[in-house]
Amino acid sequence: MQDVADRAGVTKQTVSNVISGRVPVRPETAARVRAAIDALGYTPNLVARSLATGSTRTVGLLVPTVGGAFYAEMVEAVEDVVEEHGYHLLLATTRLDGERARRHLASLTSRSVDALLIAGDRDLMAHLPLLAEARFPVALCAWETAVPDDFPVVTVDYEHAGYLAGRHLRELGHERVAVLESPDHGSRLAGFRRAFAADGLTVPDHAVHRAAEPTVAGGVDAARAAFAADPELTAVFATHDVLALGALDAAKATGRSVPGDLSVIGHDDNPEVRLTRPPLTSVALPMREMARQAVDLLLRAVARSGPVVNSLHLLRPELVVRESTAPPRSA
């Protein structure tokens, strides 16, 4: 920078002013400075700037994993918003490993980020207190269970998501249904039940089948269990798309046509569910909007260097009707 200043015949403060544009500089001077910058191939040292301004222009994102359509899309959505604001993305994954999460949280404390967005869930709960004295704003997103109240949270109204699925099946006329549930998806189930309760129907516990693991195979097993428990059921709600994929397989294997004999509805609207046969009806989560609101919340706090406003944003999911749901045969 000093070199640039020398070559342009000004002081480095003037160079700084030209670059930042915060203080007006006489056009000729500015032009001379710019010429010198180009000639020398000067690029400002961001670290020095950070030290002087106290801002790293980086936001940290902590996610459980980056594998899987859900978090992959979140990472990209966050990157987009962050980039719009001229920020960089520091990424860390927990892999559902508490110790790993703790390490990351601890290392982020040392002011290397201006703000931190944490997506994930229960495995992080235990370590959140670490952040109590963080010097930067923290927000949580995509949190489903046990939503903490000491940080702002931007998440999906999962209960409503379940309700949408239930209402859709009800509107089609289904009465005997089963739920394929992933662990920690209790609010989706609750919403689903609410839709049936609104019509005076109940979804009994023995119609809820928990998948051993959130995989296609897990979905197949859960679906088979559901068929065995009630051979007459006409529809299945999977709290996770991947389980719905399993349900599709299981239906085929047991000679049930979808949606003729059995309607199947998923949750999350992963990209791949458009490719199944038939394409899967699912509940879409507003990932991009979630990322946007969370990052905006954070960066607004950074901008006025105040605390984040502690709020709970509940984004409404949306039903995407495709071809895996239809009225039951009996209707």
Added chain:
Amino acid sequence: MQDVADRAGVTKQTVSNVISGRVPVRPETAARVRAAIDALGYTPNLVARSLATGSTRTVGLLVPTVGGAFYAEMVEAVEDVVEEHGYHLLLATTRLDGERARRHLASLTSRSVDALLIAGDRDLMAHLPLLAEARFPVALCAWETAVPDDFPVVTVDYEHAGYLAGRHLRELGHERVAVLESPDHGSRLAGFRRAFAADGLTVPDHAVHRAAEPTVAGGVDAARAAFAADPELTAVFATHDVLALGALDAAKATGRSVPGDLSVIGHDDNPEVRLTRPPLTSVALPMREMARQAVDLLLRAVARSGPVVNSLHLLRPELVVRESTAPPRSA
């Protein structure tokens, strides 16, 4: 830091020495300093340290996308290695958008990272010269086509991958085969052909079917074209697992049993291919080792603050035989 020094009755240089451990400090003094650190909840300012040392302890990773098992795994592998060395991960994605790639590259130039790893391919080629004057080491990985020679490259021996697929089919006795090809997978095809050539056989151009897009649907179409071109073929090599998935679907739709009537072999060994029926034989790429070698290369250069050694690492892929390949009926 000054506060810590005051409370411990020493100067901040001593505090610095205690923290870094580079200069021996008398035990009692060190203990006093540590007590003061705890009492004050002091955490060092990494930005200031970076300015003083010239190192940000961050490596940048530029990938086309984070969606898709291949790059997702790469991101996690790189994160692991980087973390082992006490570094952070700055992530940027290009989304196959050249302009976006250029922006990222330009912004990374300003010394916010100690090193940069670029995964990807042709869409980045045009912007690589931007990095010529980068003050930090740069390495490329997972590069398949038009490998540049002015940067170190750690990648897979894709030609060998194709060869492994071809040799496997040859060893099973297949002669009439087809290739389902994704764009830019020429070296995989070349290797595949080499395996057949070794036995005096050729894989003619009309047995190579290019998929319009790297999706299951694209694979289905390409496979149908292959069946139409040669109804007698006994095996199919897909240069991309997702195309192999399509081939599986197309086989089922046309009444071909796998591997009885048709052997199918994929490439990349994405996690989901273990779940297909039958489980897919594929060629596994050593992602973690690739990430490790690339990051090691980079961080060694950082450590001795010299240039990276300009080399080409070609990692050997590995054949994973599952149940989608078998000898042809005729054999």
Added chain:
DNA sequence: CTGAAAGCGCTTACAG
């Protein structure tokens, strides 16, 4: 509109 000064919070030689 431009220049001289101080400071961001560390680390790195260099004396004692």
Added chain:
DNA sequence: CTGAAAGCGCTTACAG
């Protein structure tokens, strides 16, 4: 082993 000084490369008031 510990202390006083200079410097990393910027930015931010503050005079001129």
